[in-house]
Structure formats: structure tokens, C-alpha cells
Amino acid sequence: MATPTGEIRPTPDGRDLVITRSLALPIGEVWGRLTDPDLTAGWYGTWQGEAGSGNSIRVQMRFEEGEPWTTMLIEDCTAPIHLALSSTDQIGVWRLEVSLQATDAGTDVQLIHHLTSEYQLAEIPQIGPGWEYYVDMFVASCTHTEHPDFADYYPALSDYYQQRA
Secondary structure, three states: OOOOOOEEEEEOOEEEEEEEEEEOOOHHHHHHHHHOHHHHOOOOOOEEEOOOOOOEEEEEOOOOOOOOEEEEEEEEEEOOOEEEEEEEEOOEEEEEEEEEEEEOOEEEEEEEEEEOOHHHHHOHHHHHHHHHHHHHHHHHHHHOOOOOOHHHOOOOOHHHHHHHO
16 A cells, blocks of 8 residues: 555645655756656656647546546646646646755655645545555656556545545
């Protein structure tokens, strides 16, 4: 079983799910893993389109059933420190941010999922384990280590997130 680390923080619009990891890698290398479509394929999925704030891209979610494609708006892309994305589906708007900070030891990575809809707030016990899995997939991709098994995250981490919801 994976170890849950996410925090749920109240915000004026709902709550934020915040997951942080530290990597012993330079920020430029971590940024490349986060944004290069050939490298994102190894932990989330590839994407098509033109990078840059205000642009829309199509992202293939490679590790989801059916490997669906979704359209995402790049709300902010400030290399190599900040990426904000949003997507809209039948359930509502999904807003995500990833911030990188260079440290003496390498790079801190922080993923924030802004949980602003009633659906997302109710689904924290499912959403939290999913993001823990994807963040650890990102770490494995950056460090060239074995990918984690989703079964170690869901439903195993659901109680942790239910208690924080």
C-alpha cells in the first residue's frame, strides 16, 4: 500500500487537494518531464497542440480505462516554475496547478487540484488516491524507477481522504 501524503486545505471557493514531492533533480529536467509530450506519455499521457498560456491542447490519459482524450486549457505556463491547466466535462470544470521550486537538494513539486464543485468535494476519497498515484508515476518517470501499481492507491487510500474531506 502507498503512503498517503495529500492535504485538503479550505479555500474561499471550496477546497484544494495539495500533494508535494521532492526530487533530487535540477528544476529544468523536472520541468521537461512535466511538459514535454514525449516524456509526459510515460506517467500521464501524451498531448497534442501548441504549448503556451491561453492555448488549448488535447491530452490522452494513457493510464485510464480506454485511454481517453480530453481537451485542456493552459491557463498559465511559466517555465520552469508553474503550469496551470483546466478541463471541462459533463461534471464541471477541473482546475489543476503544478508548481516547481528549486532547492539545494533538487526540486520540490507541488500538485494542487482545486476542488470547486460539489461533485469533486464528494469524490475526494476517489480523487485523492488517483492524484497520489499520478504524482508517484511522475516521480517514477523522473527517477527511472518502477511505476507504482494503482491497486496500492485505490481503494487503499480512500479512508485517509474520507477522513480529511
